[in-house]
Amino acid sequence: DAGVIQSPRHEVTEMGQEVTLRCKPISGHNSLFWYRQTMMRGLELLIYFNNNVPIDDSGMPEDRFSAKMPNASFSTLKIQPSEPRDSAVYFCASSLPLGLAGVKETQYFGPGTRLLVL
Amino acid sequence: ELKVEQNPLFLSMQEGKNYTIYCNYSTTSDRLYWYRQDPGKSLESLFVLLSNGAVKQEGRLMASLDTKARLSTLHITAAVHDLSATYFCAVDSQDMRFGAGTRLTVKP
Numbered sequence: 016d017a018g019v020i021q022s023p024r025h026e027v028t029e030m031g032q033e034v035t036l037r038c039k040p041i042s043g044h045n046s047l048f049w050y051r052q053t054m055m056r057g058l059e060l061l062i063y064f065n066n067n068v069p070i071d072d073s074g075m076p077e078d079r080f081s082a083k084m085p086n087a088s089f090s091t092l093k094i095q096p097s098e099p100r101d102s103a104v105y106f107c108a109s110s111l112p113l114g115l116a117g118v119k120e121t122q123y124f125g126p127g128t129r130l131l132v133l
Numbered sequence: 134e135l136k137v138e139q140n141p142l143f144l145s146m147q148e149g150k151n152y153t154i155y156c157n158y159s160t161t162s163d164r165l166y167w168y169r170q171d172p173g174k175s176l177e178s179l180f181v182l183l184s185n186g187a188v189k190q191e192g193r194l195m196a197s198l199d200t201k202a203r204l205s206t207l208h209i210t211a212a213v214h215d216l217s218a219t220y221f222c223a224v225d226s227q228d229m230r231f232g233a234g235t236r237l238t239v240k241p
Contacts, residue, residue, distance in 0.1 A: 048229075058176075058221065058231040073228070106175065121166070124176040 017041075019125035021107050027131045033095040036128045039088055040109030048122060049082055049092050050106040058106075064090065065112060097132045104129050135160050137224050139232035146212050147240050154207040154235045156222035163200045164225040167207055169218045170234070176221065180207075212239045 020039040028034055040047050048063040062072040064084045072082070079098070084090040094101055108122040136159040146152050156165070167179040180189045182198035182205060189196050193216065195208045205222055219234045 057233050058223075060229045060231075063229075071228070108176075121178045121181050123178065124168075126175050 019107055019109050019123055021105075021125035021128050023128060024126060025129045025131075027133065028097055029133050030098055031096045032132075033093065034097045034101075034130060034132070036092040036094075036105050036107075036130070038090045038092070038107030038109075038125060040090070040107070041123055042088070043111070044109035044123070045087065045112040046110045046120070046122075047084060047090050048108040048110070049090070050108065050124075051103045052106060052127075053103045061092070094130075097130075099132045102130055102132050135162075135224060135226050135228050135230045137222060137230045137232040139220075139222055139235050141235060142233055143236050143238075145238045145240065146209075148213055149211050151211065152209050154209070154220055154222075154237075156205040156207070156224075156232055158203050158205075158224040158226075158230075160226050161200070161203075162224050162226035163198075165198050165205045166223040166225070167196050167205070168221045168223065170221065171218050179220075209237075212237075214239050214241060 022037045046065050049061040050058055052058045061074045062082045063070055067084045080094055082092045104127045106124050106127045108124045110120040110122045138157045140155050163184055165182045168176040169179050170176045180196040185200040187198045193210045198205045217239045219236045221231050221234045223231045
């Protein structure tokens, strides 16, 4: 199995531009998570999906951030317009479906996208 | 709001020594995860602890969970250089929250 695939691996853009990050989860994993990692704030859960449906987006920092999962094998995280403070490593992770009472299974992380907004 | 605190944040130890990393959390949960991250790399799942008293071991690492004390420990036995990495605990209580991480350096 190829694992979780993220693209691009690196992105440098200018403030105000739209940024789209992409994720392909492991086949058969019905839960997908987007995280952001910075030195200042550590790892933060932004949003997660179960069976393509957003379950909790309370971690999405602002309306500039949006995420979609149009099918079981693809998700996007979009930032529009981007700002320098959005610079971070963005991880996508996938897992088997949420269990009873929403128990999260072991998550498998992708390699991350390093985003730099100038 | 769920808070997850790890300590120490930085740990430098010699090969062959034992040490424990602690993870405290603020709300009721019986689901705790440990991850490892090498510099510039992604996160790798180490352990999933799903009940009070759960203990899991893999090689030189052993993790335990005390839900009453809201505490998990990651014990390192006879450390080797290959264990140098950052270790994160994460607690799932409706909200998934990670600790700040413990950066472990094992010196020869």
